[in-house]
Amino acid sequence: MLLSVENINLKFGKRVILNNVSFKADSGKIIAITGKSGCGKTTLLGIVSGLLKPDSGKVLYKNKNILRWGDFRKSHFRNKEIGFVFQFFNLMPDMSSYQNIIFPALLRIFPRNVKKDINNLVEYLNIKDIINHHPETLSGGERQRVAIARAIINKPKMILADEPTGNLDNTTAEDIKNLFIKLKKEENMSLIIVTHDKRLVDIADEHLHLENGILKKTGRQKETKKVKAVKTVKKK
């Protein structure tokens, strides 16, 4: 098992945010987490990535509790093992697309040469034409593609996506959805997606719903076979 979240509890004051939350995520699986705004979905992602500390519980990544790790190890873990995708893309505005993508790779003390990987990614995500552009000149879909490229440049095992299609039009959201399917199938990545978007829920292998701090399975299991990869995204 790649990730196992066990009995997470978190309170902000008297307000219960997460109440005995547990779930598991394996490689090549998509987990969709839904719930009302402010119910604690993003907080849960923060805990999974080691950025937030719960009151109790465990987050086991490859059977190791990341909550016990120090900040340096957690940072390394985030850099190497996790890719983040956000609703508002969160690209560095003063950097070009290329620099945004390469940035996580440069954080390592001795960075590996990722120039070849970037070329592959550029082809893979169809962003060749915009690689030297700054984020403000790009459309929402293009920005999200660049953000996804940044998320996967270090070849992480897991993608944490927070409302990745929340700020995109239908067509672009559809593209991003297909890209996620591709990442799952071809790169064997595990994706944990916090979303309100039904399309993303539909492609999930497991759908979890967070309500009043309690995470419930909806009981619906997606047949991944039915998902079609979109032709427009060409594989290198």
Place this chain on the structure above:
Amino acid sequence: MNFIIYKILFIAKDNFTNIIRSVVSSFGILFLISFFVIYISLRDSVTSYVKGNLFDNLASDEIKILPKNTKEIEFVKRPGSRAIPLSTANTIRKMPDFISVHGVSRIGFTLRVEGEMLGKTKRMYVPVCGVDRDFLKTRTNKWRSFTNRRPVPIIAPKFSIDMLNNYFAMDNIDPIPESELIGFPLTLTFATGARNTEERKTYDFEAEVHSFTDVINIPGVIVPTDFLKEIAQKYYAENRKSAGMEYAVLFAKVKDVDKLPQTVEELKKLGLNIQSQKDVTEKTSKAMRIIDSFSLGVIAIFFLLTSISIFNSYLTIVYIRSKKFSLKRILGYSKLRILFGFIFESACVGALYGLAGYFTGNMIIRYFSVKIPQFLPSLSSITIAESGTDTLFLCIVISSAVSAVSALIPAIFASNINLFKAVRR
């Protein structure tokens, strides 16, 4: 390898951009460092002025003996000038408490110095003082040849070289270096009494330039004391009148430092004013304490204001860049890296201001070293020198430290920012 260089350049560029963007934040340091440079420079100037005007430093076993009610040495005899008579000086010399007693003597005659070069003759009236040969032992290398002989050796102040060369320049003569002026023949003419009176007598002596000095701070020429005594005796023999030979100051070295208080008491009974190293040190320290406390007070106020302003500026920067910090943390930056990055950035900005403050301070010093004597002629003898490279280094270090320390708390805020809140904003 190329990729590592790319990484270094990438980080350097990112840091450089951030430093440029936050440059205004530490502007207050400019005032702090400028004032600090001015303070250091003023302090050095005042210290060297005090030392210079105290006629060189006194050793711990040395005392300075001045006439009663006199605080400063009066090298030039004026009406009403106080002095130590020769008889008193002789009494002191005979006291068993001292190893040696040397003085700066003066005579009640005017002195005109005359020199000739390339057929041109220059004459000028100058103050004259006599010093003992042994007095020069610790002050000049050429002390052995400073004896009462003919031609009479004279020591001139260093600035007279410039004066002389200015005279030469008026006659289109090239400047003459110091070494070539040594041994330059002169005529000394001592004159007694007022002009066109019967009392007026003149005594001419062949003399030569012995050396130039800027260590012994006498505003005139120096001749051996024995030479002045010789003139005084000659005058007395001819006129049965005193030549007014006396001492402006005596420097005495005591045998036993522990007995110094008793010796001082004895000298005071002779109606003399005594200064020991302790007195001088106390007076100097008092003056320096006033300068220091005022300056340090101003520096403390600047420091406080600067720190608060930097602190506020960096808090604003943290707020503005909170999204970027959060993103970096999410992408793999550790807290420590954010913290050190931020402090490094502020230290660099501080270093820039340290550099700027140093040059600004020196510019102000340059300006005021010209203007102060114009506005306050009494301070004209204080030479305010610009600060050196050691102060530059100090400025950069202090400035960087002030900036880094002021940015520490904002840096901690930056490293502990609520990540998801920030990236969602």
